[in-house]
Amino acid sequence: MNFRTKVELPAGxxxxxxxxxxMSLGSCFSExxxxxxxxxxxxxxxNPFGILYNPFSIARALETLLDGRLYDxxxxxxxxxxxxxxxxFMHHSRFSASSRDECLSLINGRLSRAMEALPSLDFLLITLGTSYVYCLKGEDGGAADPLEQVVANCHKLPESRFVRLRVSPDAVVRRLGAVIGRLLERRPTLQVLFTVSPIRHARDGFHANQLSKSALLLAVDELCATCPCCHYFPAYEIVLDELRDYRFYADDMLHPSPLAIDYVWECFTDACLTAEARSVMAECQEIRRALEHRPFHPEAPQYKNFLTQIVLRINRLTEKCPTLDFKKELELCHTRLNQ
Incomplete structure (x- = not known):
């Protein structure tokens, strides 16, 4: 007997x-x-801009990176x-600061790192959260085209300062399609993986939330059908259809629980990582878990030998895969060995 509906994962x-x-961009699920x-x-x-929920803000963030434009x-x-x-208005509150200069410094420091990574980017992961957008009103109280003033974060300013709209699937396709075209000009081998966040936006009302998610799903389907570099991973369907039980939700009954996120992560690694990468990843996780172990007697020879073995494992793994960065772990091991 089978007591659940299994979502078929796209192969390879x-x-x-x-x-x-x-690079991973989008809602908190992308994080x-x-x-x-x-x-x-x-x-x-x-998320070099912090959490971004709507497709227009994600497109604008990518345009900023492509333009190589720092803020002033x-x-x-x-x-x-x-x-x-x-x-x-384009950044999550993690970039907010008590002075304008500090805010600007936080933003530009993070932007610089993301811009450096863009030319060699192989995979872009985009998680769309909602098709509702907030458009900043002009000084006259309106705007010729509200979609030119979409903000990523309202920062709890009065609703009277914004116009709230739900964008159509066609509008999402045009906006994201244009920026993906620019990305491919810069990096022709780039592959883009879309997901739609399974987090339900209850404040919209559950019917409006379904309409919002449907617009995103239709838009992504069109992008994947017309652009060979675009793909879809069914995180939304896995949580809502396969894990169709409130035990897989957090206490607010809206966000996936840690167990649900673990399961989606397993599905993602099975569908999107090479066999070699999954093997190396398992070794990395074993090393991390080993270092999380806190001994009762850190000065004991047995623990020093334990740390020495971890250093040897790291060295063997980095010889096998030179791109791995174990600098922090090696520093921690050497610090504990010298105590």
Whole structure:
């Protein structure tokens, strides 16, 4: 007897190895996958603008990287001051600061690193969260084209300052298709993997949330049908159809639980990583777990030998895969060995 509906995973949609460079952009679900790739020692740049929910802001972020444009005091994205803090409408609040100069420094420092990675990018992972957008009103209270003023984050400013719209699938296809075209001109071998976030936006109402997600799914389907470099990974379907039970949700009953994220991660690695990469990743995880072990007697010879064996494992693994960065782990081992 079978008590669940199994979502069929696309076979070999990507072949990600440790020699590749990745970037993950989008909603908080993109951070779950991106951070796990980074933790597993993949070269993955995760959300250089912070969390981005809508496709228009994701497209604008990519355009900024393509243009190689750092921000200054005249940039239209900057600045807005609220309650003594400075914010950027294009960035998550993790970039907010108590002064405009500090906010600008945080943004540009992060942008510079992302721009350096762009020319050698092999895989771009995009997670779309919602097709609702907030458009900043002009000084006259309106705008000729509100979609020219889409913000990534409202920073809890009054709703009266924004126009809220749900963009159509065609509008998403045009906006993302144009920027993907620019990316391919710069990097013809680039592969783009889309996911739609399974996180439900309850504030929209559940019917409106379904309409929003449907627009994204239709848009991604069109992009994948018309652009050979675009692919879709069914994270949305895995959580909502295969894991169709509230035990797989967090306490708010809207976000996937850690167990659900673990399962989606397993599905992702099976579908998108090479067999060699999965093998190396397993060794990286074993080393990380070993270093998380805290002994009762760190000065004991047995523990010193344990650390020495970890250093040897790291050295053997980096000989096998030179792109791995174990600098922090080696420093930690040497620090503990010298205590």
């Amino acid at each position: 949609i990507l072949s990600v190895g440790y020699q590749n460079r990745l 779950h996958i991106g951070n796990r790739l980074s933790d597993a020692k993949f070269a993955c740049d995760v 005091e005249t940039s239209p994205e900057l600045f807005v001051s609220k309650d003594g803090w400075w914010h950027s």
